Amino acid sequence: MTGTRRGDRRPAEGSPVARVCVDVPLPHLDRPFDYLVPETLDADARPGVRVKVRFAGQLVDGWLLERVAESAHPKLAYLEKVVSPVPVLAPEVAELARAVADRYAGSLADVLRLAVPPRHARVEKDVTATDPAGADATPPAPADPATPVDPRGWRDYPAGPAFLRALTAGRAPRAVWSALPGEDWADRYADAVAATVAGGRGAVVVVADARDLDRLDAALTAVLGPGRHACLSAAAGPARRYRAFLAARRGDVPVVIGTRAAMFAPVERLGLVAVWDDGDDLHAEPRAPYPHARDVLLTRAQLAGVAALVGGYARTAEAQLLVETGWAREVVADRATVRARMPAIAPTGDDPHLARDPGAASARLPSLAWTTARDALRADLPVLVQVPRRGYLPSVACAECRAPARCPHCAGPLGLPSAEGAPACRWCGRVAAAYACPECGGRRLRASVTGARRTAEELGRAFPGVPVRTSGREEVLATVPAGAGLVIATPGAEPVAEGGYGAVLLLDSWALLTRADLRAGEEALRRWLAAAALARPGPAGGRVVVVADGALAPVQALLRWDSAWFATRELAERRELGFPPAVRMASVTGVADAVADLLAGAALPDGAEVLGPVPADEGRERMLVRVPRARAAALAGALHAAAGQRSARKAADPVRLQIDPLSLF
Numbered sequence: 001m002t003g004t005r006r007g008d009r010r011p012a013e014g015s016p017v018a019r020v021c022v023d024v025p026l027p028h029l030d031r032p033f034d035y036l037v038p039e040t041l042d043a044d045a046r047p048g049v050r051v052k053v054r055f056a057g058q059l060v061d062g063w064l065l066e067r068v069a070e071s072a073h074p075k076l077a078y079l080e081k082v083v084s085p086v087p088v089l090a091p092e093v094a095e096l097a098r099a100v101a102d103r104y105a106g107s108l109a110d111v112l113r114l115a116v117p118p119r120h121a122r123v124e125k126d127v128t129a130t131d132p133a134g135a136d137a138t139p140p141a142p143a144d145p146a147t148p149v150d151p152r153g154w155r156d157y158p159a160g161p162a163f164l165r166a167l168t169a170g171r172a173p174r175a176v177w178s179a180l181p182g183e184d185w186a187d188r189y190a191d192a193v194a195a196t197v198a199g200g201r202g203a204v205v206v207v208a209d210a211r212d213l214d215r216l217d218a219a220l221t222a223v224l225g226p227g228r229h230a231c232l233s234a235a236a237g238p239a240r241r242y243r244a245f246l247a248a249r250r251g252d253v254p255v256v257i258g259t260r261a262a263m264f265a266p267v268e269r270l271g272l273v274a275v276w277d278d279g280d281d282l283h284a285e286p287r288a289p290y291p292h293a294r295d296v297l298l299t300r301a302q303l304a305g306v307a308a309l310v311g312g313y314a315r316t317a318e319a320q321l322l323v324e325t326g327w328a329r330e331v332v333a334d335r336a337t338v339r340a341r342m343p344a345i346a347p348t349g350d351d352p353h354l355a356r357d358p359g360a361a362s363a364r365l366p367s368l369a370w371t372t373a374r375d376a377l378r379a380d381l382p383v384l385v386q387v388p389r390r391g392y393l394p395s396v397a398c399a400e401c402r403a404p405a406r407c408p409h410c411a412g413p414l415g416l417p418s419a420e421g422a423p424a425c426r427w428c429g430r431v432a433a434a435y436a437c438p439e440c441g442g443r444r445l446r447a448s449v450t451g452a453r454r455t456a457e458e459l460g461r462a463f464p465g466v467p468v469r470t471s472g473r474e475e476v477l478a479t480v481p482a483g484a485g486l487v488i489a490t491p492g493a494e495p496v497a498e499g500g501y502g503a504v505l506l507l508d509s510w511a512l513l514t515r516a517d518l519r520a521g522e523e524a525l526r527r528w529l530a531a532a533a534l535a536r537p538g539p540a541g542g543r544v545v546v547v548a549d550g551a552l553a554p555v556q557a558l559l560r561w562d563s564a565w566f567a568t569r570e571l572a573e574r575r576e577l578g579f580p581p582a583v584r585m586a587s588v589t590g591v592a593d594a595v596a597d598l599l600a601g602a603a604l605p606d607g608a609e610v611l612g613p614v615p616a617d618e619g620r621e622r623m624l625v626r627v628p629r630a631r632a633a634a635l636a637g638a639l640h641a642a643a644g645q646r647s648a649r650k651a652a653d654p655v656r657l658q659i660d661p662l663s664l665f
Contacts, residue, residue, distance in 0.1 A: 009038040009039070009040070009078055010038065010039050011036045011037065011038065011039070011078075012036075012037040012038065012039050012041070012042035012045070013039075013042070014042075014067075014069075015037075015067035015068055015069050016036055016037050016067075016069070017034050017035070017036065017037070017067065017068045017069065017070060017071045017076070018034070018035045018036070018037050018045055018051070018064050018066075018067055018079055019032040019033070019034060019064070019065045019066045019067075019068060020032060020033050020034075020035055020051060020053055020062040020063065020064055020065065020079075021062055021063045021065055021108050021109055021112060022053060022055050022060055022061075022062045022109065023060055023061040023062055023063075023109050023112075023113070024055065024060060024109060025107055025109050025110050025113075025288075026107070026644075026647045027107055027640060027643040027644035027646075027647045028644035028645070028647045028648040029107075029647075030101070030107040030108055030109070030640070030644065032065055033053075033055070033062075034071040034072075034073055034076050035053055035076055035077055035078060035079050036076045036077065036078045036079070037067065037078075037079055038078050038079065041079055041081075041082050043085075044082040044085040045064060045067070045079060045082050046064070046067075046085070046087050047064055047065060047066050047067060047087060047089075047091065048063070048064065048087030048088060048089040048090060048091070048094075049063075049064050049082055049083070049084060049085060049086065049087050049088070049089075050062070050063060050064075050082070050083035050084055050088065050119065051063070051064050051079055051080075051081065051082055051083060052079070052080045052081035052082075052083060053077070053079055053080055054077050054080055059080060061083070063089050063094075063112055063116075064079075064082075065089075065094060083119065084119060084121075084124060086124060086128060086246070086249075087249075088116050088119075088245070088246075088249060089112065089115075089116055090249060090266035092266070092270070092303075092304060093115055093116075093264055093266050094112075095303060096115075096264065096296070096299065096300050096303060097111040097112050097115050097264065098111075099299050099303060100289075100291050100296055100299060101289065102633065102636060102637070102640075103291075103295070103299065103632075103633075103636060103659065104289035104290060104291050104636065104658075104659045105289060105586065105635075105636040105637075105639045105640040105643070105657050105659055106288055106289025106290075106291075106640070106657075107289070107640075110287075110288050110289055111289065111291070114264065114285060114287065114291070115264035116245075116264075117238070117241050117242050117245050117261070118238060118242070119242070120238050120239050120242040120243075122239070123239050123242045123243045123246070124242070124246065127243065127246050127247075127250070149164060149168065149191060149194045149195045149198055150191070151164050151165070151191070153187055153188055153191050154188060154191060154331075156180060156333050156337050156341075157177070157180075157331050157332060157333050158333075158334065159175070159329065159330075159331045159332075160331055163175050163192070163309075163331060164191060164192065164195040165195075166307070167192060167195040167196045167199060167271065167272060167307055168195045168196075168198050168199045169199060170199045170200065170201065170271070171307070172271075172301075172305055172306050172307045172308075173307050173329070174301065174307060174308040174309075174322070174327060174328035174329065175307075175308070175309050175310070175311075175328055175329055175330070175331045176310050176311075176315065176319045176320075176322055176323050176328045176329070176330045176331065177309060177310070177311035177312075177330075177331040177332075178311075178312070178313070178315055178330065178331070178332045178333075178563060178564055179311060179312065179313050179533070180333050180337065180338065180341045180342075181313075181338075181341045181342045181343060181532065181533045181535070181537070181561060182341055182500060182533060182534075182535075182536075182537060183313075183341075183533065184219075185276060185311060185313075186212075186215040186216045186218070186219035187219050188311075189205055189216060189219070189274060189276060189309070189311070190216070190219035190220050190222070190223040190224075191223070192272065192274065192309055193205060193220060193223070193224070193229075193255055193272065193274075194223045194224060196271045196272040196307070197224065197228075197254050197255065199271060200269065200271075201254070201269045201270065201271025201272070201306075202254040202255055202256075202267040202268055202269050202270050202271060202272075203254070203255045203256075203267065203270070203271060203272040203273070203274065204255075204256050204257075204262060204263070204265050204267055204270065204272070204273050204274070204297070204300075205255070205256075205257040205258075205262075205272075205273075205274045205275070205276070206257075206258065206259065206260060206262050206263050206274070206275045206276070206283070206293045206297060207257070207258075207259060207275075207276045207277070208259065208276070208277050208280035208282040208283055208492075209259065209280075209282055209492070210233065210235055210259070211476060211478060212276060212277070213231060213233060213257065213258060213259060214478070216257050216276075217229075217231055217257065220255065220257065224255065227253070228253060228254065228255065229253050229254070229255035229256065229257060230244040230245075230247045230248050230252075230253045230255070230256050230257075230265075231244055231256075231257055231258055232244050232245060232248070232256055232257070232258030232259075232261050232262035232265055233258045233259045233261055233262070234259065234261045235259070241261070244256070244258075245265070245266075248265050248266050248267055249266045251268040254267065254268070254269070255267070259282070260282070260283055260284075260285055260293040263291075263293045263296040263297055263300075264296070270300075270304055270306050271306050271307060272306060272307045272308070272309065273297040273298075273300050273301050273306060273307070273308050273309075274297070274308070274309035274310070274311070275293055275294050275297050275309075275310055275311070276311050276312060277311075277312040277313075277314075277526075277530075278293075278294040278310055278312060278316055278318065278319060279312060279314060279316040279519075279522065279523065279526045280492070280526075281662055284662055288656075288657075289657070289658075289659075290658050290659075290661070292660075294310065294318065295660075298310075298322075308328065310322065310328065312526070312563075313526070313529040313530055313533050313563070314522070314525050314526035314529045314530070314563040314567075315563040315564055315566075315567040316522060316526075316567065317522065317567055317570045317571045317574060317581055318581045319567065320564070320567035320568055320570070320571045321571060321581045321582075324568075324571065330564065332564060338561050338562075340537065340539070341537050342532075342537065342538060342561045343504070343532060343535040343536060343537060343538050343542030343543055343544045344538040344542065344543045344544070345532065345543075345544040345545075345546065345558060345559050345561075346368065346543070346544070346545055346546075346559075347545075347546050347547075347548050347549065347550035347555050347559070348366040348368050348369060348545060348546070348547045348548070349548065349549040349550045349551070365458075365459075365462075365505075365507070365547075366547060368545055369505045369507070369545045369547060370462070372503045372505065372543050372545050373385075373459075373463070373486075373503050373505060374463070375502075375503070375543075376484075376501075376502030376503035376541075376543070377463060377466055377484045377485075377486075377502075378484075379502055379541060380483055380484045381482075381483075381484065381499075381501065381502025381503070381536075381541065382480060382481075382482065382483065382484065382485045382486075382487060382497045382501050382502060383485070383486050383487065383501060383502060383503045383504075383505065384487045384489065384494060384497070384501045384503070384504045384505070384531060384534060384535070385455060385459065385486060385487065385488045385489070385504075385505045385507060386489055386490070386491060386494065386504070386505065386506050386507065386527070386528075386531045387452045387455045387488060387489070387490060387507050387508060388490065388491060388507075388508050388511040388512050388527075389452065389490065389508070389511060396413070396414045396415060396423060396445050396446070397445065397446055398437040398439065398440065398442050398444070398445060398446070399442060399444035399445055399446040400437065400440050400442035400444065401437060401439050401440040401442065403437055403438075403439040403440070403510075404510045404511075404514060405423060405435065405437070405445055406514060407425035407430060407432060408432060408435070409425065409430050413425070414432060414435070414445070422435070423435055423445060452470055452472050452488050452489070452490050453470065455488050455507065456468050456470050456486075456488040459486050459488065460486070463486065466484055466485060466486055467484075467485040467486070468485070468486045468488065469485065469486070469487050469488070470487075470488045470489070471487060471488070471489040471490070471493040471494065471495050472489065472490040472493050473490070473493075476493045476495075477489075477493070477495035478495055478496065479495050479496050479497070479498065480495045480496075480497050480498070481497075481498055482497065482498040482499045487501075489531075491527040491530070491531070492527070492530070494530065494531050494534055496534060497534060499536070500534060500535055500536035500537075500540070500542060501534050501535045501536065501542065502535075502536060502541055502542060502543070503535070503542075503543050503544070503545070504531050504532055504534065504535045504542075504543075504544045504545070505544075505545050505547075506528050506531060506532075506544065506545065506546040506547060506548075507547050508547070509524065509546060509547050509548035509555075510548075512524035512527065513548070513552065513554065517663055518574075518579055518580075518663070519662070519663075521552075521553060521554045521566075521570065522554075522566070522567075522570055524554050525554040525557055525558060525563060525566055526563075528546060528554070528558050529558065529561070529563060531544075532544045532558065532561075544558075546558060553566060553569060554566060578609075578626060580660045581629075581660070582629075583626050583627065583628060583629060584626075584627050584628070584629050584631070584632035584635060584659065584660060585624055585625065585626045585627075585659075585660055585661075586624070586625045586635055586636070586639055586657065586658065586659050586660075587622055587623075587624055587656075587657070587658040587659075587661045588622065588623045588624075588625065588639070588655060588656070588657060589616050589620055589621070589622045589623075589655065589656040589658070590620055590621075590653055590654060590655035590656060591619070591620055591621070591653045592613070592620075592621050593653065594646075594651065594653035594654070594655050595613070595621060595622075595623050595655060597646065597651065598639070598642050598643060598646055598655050599623060599625070599642070601642040601645050601646070602638045602639055602641070602642035603638045603641070603642075604625065604627075604635065604638050605627055605631040605634035605635055605638065606631070607627055607628055607631060608625055608626070608627045608631070608635065609625070609626045609627075610623060610624070610625055611623070611624040611625070611626060612624050625639070632659075635659075636659060639657055640657075643655065643657060
């Protein structure tokens with residue numbers, strides 16, 4: 001696949017110019033470069049292949065985007081090598097990558113590095129040996145699923161069957177789905193994918209983690225049959241991931257599922273993009289330009305004109321914005337169905353025992369939670385205990401009422417002791433010498449230890465003879481058997497119990513609700529609903545106890561199982577305060593001089609507000625730029641151009657650009 005001697009090379013006939021995205025992550029070089037295609041590489045140099053080119057005196061990687069007849073540049077260098085004749089970059093994915101780069105103020109090379117997995121030569125050789133035509137062959141039309149699509153799984157949602165019919169008919173419905181308690185979401189997604197495949201199209205589904213991927217994999221295998229879909233996940237390893245990617249690129253499978261690595265998956269005749277639990281921060285890519293899987297999939301749906309499904313037990317403010325703007329329609333159950341399916345939920349703040357024992361309000365395991373767990377165990381039912389933190393976490397609380405001690409300046413957790421002998425904030429480092437509890441006015445503090453391991457030890461002593469299992473980072477359980485038992489789990493690691501849990505206890509709510517985060521309430525509700533959804537329905541004995549004040553908005557939404565109400569309220573408040581997603585916001589992080597330099601060189605659009613600075617990690621600072629959503633593209637373009645200017649000047653100090661970061665504080 002290499003050319004002859006340089007002096008003997010001649011350009012190919014027909015379309016001798018190749019437009020190449022050079023893999024150089026410098027903002028000022030974020031544009032295609034033209035190269036001549038030598039005759040010897042004419043057959044292999046197809047759009048989408050990996051190539052080697054000379055750039056700034058070095059041999060670098062690149063992607064061949066297209067072949068054209070002529071170039072505006074009079075003198076061009078030749079392609080040095082076609083790394084592989086397999087066109088791994090699909091035209092639709094290249095267009096999507098460009099749109100994502102523009103949306104997030106990044107470069108195309110960075111996005112393509114996320115979209116196309118690293119080449120695995122042995123896998124590529126094995127695959128192409130079985131079918132030399134490779135991705136040039138016309139893919140077969142997706143066959144009907146092994147089992148006909150049964151809309152009865154969606155009958156509890158009035159708009160659900162119509163959504164499936166639209167998918168089968170080849171239309172492009174867009175839905176925001178709020179799942180019922182106890183719903184097997186993987187089966188419902190499998191139904192939607194099967195309906196899409198039955199209509200002769202393909203689908204891409206993205207989930208947050210490997211456990212969700214395993215559930216969806218099993219559900220799709222049952223509906224479509226084996227070998228009808230591919231799983232894309234970075235955890236699968238380079239060989240398996242690349243093999244699954246090639247299967248999708250060649251059209252061998254009509255469906256791709258996976259973690260955020262699958263959001264760019266090439267699927268022929270794409271008809272549906274879907275994401276489950278879009279509020280999970282695992283959907284956010286930690287590498288530049290930091291795209292979010294939900295936004296990438298919605299951009300893909302817009303560009304390709306295909307259906308979209310955003311689902312979860314909870315609804316994010318971003319999903320609510322889709323509903324309120326009319327971009328998508330909500331798929332929800334009526335209130336009678338919700339009440340019949342949901343467990344009985346109670347906050348400890350409404351416990352009648354508090355009138356006789358006011359001190360019980362500060363207990364970590366109030367009497368209501370204890371009796372609920374005891375009754376479920378006596379009925380030979382498992383009990384799930386959700387603890388926001390794993391292991392052993394030392395904390396400081398008021399000695400009188402046991403309210404968590406928070407910094408009066410930044411609301412961060414206080415620690416003991418400081419050099420002055422007074423409590424000091426673990427976030428900002430300020431000493432709270434005159435600390436007084438905002439709840440009771442007490443000035444004495446006490447240290448305590450919380451966490452999943454500590455909770456398991458305490459409950460093991462409280463209920464002797466009852467099996468105690470833990471599920472967290474060290475070991476995540478997928479399922480637990482029926483029968484009496486205690487399961488202590490951190491959020492996101494709750495296993496499914498056979499027949500459902502008899503009781504679910506949501507402890508340490510303060511750890512979720514008091515975080516200095518714009519999404520604290522939304523995140524708390526999302527985690528609570530995910531755990532409560534594993535309980536039995538109320539008529540079957542399922543009960544949920546949340547250790548929190550029932551007057552709080554997230555707790556009210558949990559009690560009524562009404563995340564749509566909370567999302568509407570949350571979005572309205574963010575509109576009033578000027579926070580995402582009601583506006584578009586960019587974060588610029590770096591040393592003070594570098595941040596100031598970039599913002600000074602940026603032609604910010606009209607109406608832009610510059611907020612800050614606020615301290616960041618390692619001596620850096622963060623500035624925020626806020627604009628109306630209508631000016632989002634102009635903001636991203638201005639920041640990318642300013643970053644390009646600094647790159648061209650070879651500015652020493654790097655600056656990190658993020659559009660709509662998950663955390664603003």
